[in-house]
Amino acid sequence: xxxxxxxxxxxxxxxxxxxxxxxxxxxxxxxxxxxxxxxxxxxxxxxxxxxxxxxxxxxxxxxxxxxxxxxxxxxxxxxxxxxxxxxxxxxxxxxxxxxxxxxxxxxxxxxxxxxxxxxxxxxxxxxxxxxxxxxxxxxxxxxxxxxxxxxxxxxxxxxxxxxxxxxxxxxxxxxxxxxxxxxxxxxxxxxxxxxxxxxxxxxxxxxxxxxxxxxxxxxxxxxxxxxxxxxxxxxxxxxxxxxxxxxxxxxxxxxxxxxxxxxxxxxxxxxxxxxxxxxxxxxxxxxxxxxxxxxxxxxxxxxxxxxxxxxxxxx
Numbered sequence: 434x435x436x437x438x439x440x441x442x443x444x445x446x447x448x449x450x451x452x453x454x455x456x457x458x459x460x461x462x463x464x465x466x467x468x469x470x471x472x473x474x475x476x477x478x479x480x481x482x483x484x485x486x487x488x489x490x491x492x493x494x495x496x497x498x499x500x501x502x503x504x505x506x507x508x509x510x511x512x513x514x515x516x517x518x519x520x521x522x523x524x525x526x527x528x529x530x531x532x533x534x535x536x537x538x539x540x541x542x543x544x545x546x547x548x549x550x551x552x553x554x555x556x557x558x559x560x561x562x563x564x565x566x567x568x569x570x571x572x573x574x575x576x577x578x579x580x581x582x583x584x585x586x587x588x589x590x591x592x593x594x595x596x597x598x599x600x601x602x603x604x605x606x607x608x609x610x611x612x613x614x615x616x617x618x619x620x621x622x623x624x625x626x627x628x629x630x631x632x633x634x635x636x637x638x639x640x641x642x643x644x645x646x647x648x649x650x651x652x653x654x655x656x657x658x659x660x661x662x663x664x665x666x667x668x669x670x671x672x673x674x675x676x677x678x679x680x681x682x683x684x685x686x687x688x689x690x691x692x693x694x695x696x697x698x699x700x701x702x703x704x705x706x707x708x709x710x711x712x713x714x715x716x717x718x719x720x721x722x723x724x725x726x727x728x729x730x731x732x733x734x735x736x737x738x739x740x741x742x743x744x745x746x747x748x
Contacts (some may be wrong), residue, residue, distance in 0.1 A: 446696030447670035480625035502532035519549035556583030630666030655686030658712030
């Protein structure tokens with residue numbers, strides 16, 4: 434029996450710094466309802482979908498910082514999203530900033546099923562940017578100031594009649610992200626992102642932002658035989674232009690749906706999870722072809738260690 438999951442990638446346009454949670458949730462509800470009308474089983478929202486992308490500012494006041502974090506989920510403003518998911522029978526994946534009771538600050542992706550029940554929570558692993566104010570930048574990218582590194586790694590959870598994984602933004606650029614889940618048999622990876630089109634460390638890469646965005650998710654899908662759903666918050670937000678181009682990628686690496694705007698937009702694809710086996714059982718049959726005994730550096734070494742200048746083939 435074919436296992437088809439109809440998924441909607443719910444791209445968001447800009448969220449203003451002073452836009453209330455309740456206003457943003459109304460936008461999410463509209464996209465969730467569009468997804469239900471399109472027959473979606475699952476609607477995927479971007480990273481940090483409840484607020485503007487606040488790491489672009491250096492905030493020292495604790496109350497001002499804390500306004501951007503959720504201390505409970507669902508809370509009073511987000512409960513309507515869970516209630517509507519239950520009413521419609523449509524699951525969702527939501528990105529937000531979490532402040533825990535013990536002071537932990539996490540960049541979170543939450544997977545919720547069609548009954549409104551939480552299936553899984555993911556904490557972003559690869560935190561990009563910088564940890565202190567850098568005055569020469571046109572805007573800050575202070576994720577390492579605002580968020581702790583996720584320690585739980587990457588998991589494939591049984592959900593939506595398959596195995597579903599999650600990642601956030603910079604996680605998508607690292608092949609280890611997909612392979613960790615691929616080794617668990619993942620069949621769909623959900624990825625939310627906020628990606629400024631200006632990259633301060635090397636502006637020569639700006640023109641390649643779209644290419645690199647698709648490249649990593651297409652490669653991750655193909656090399657692990659999995660569907661990938663990439664969802665952006667795009668457009669010009671508080672003066673910063675961000676990449677849109679949300680897309681859904683097949684296990685072949687092909688793009689099967691892509692957003693055409695930079696605002697709120699739902700794209701939909703019928704994803705046959707059984708198609709994953711066409712790749713998992715052939716080119717990427719890990720049990721047959723992988724050689725973990727020669728991959729020691731991948732987990733045993735963090736940074737680059739160059740070979741000695743005296744190293745020779747006949748040594």
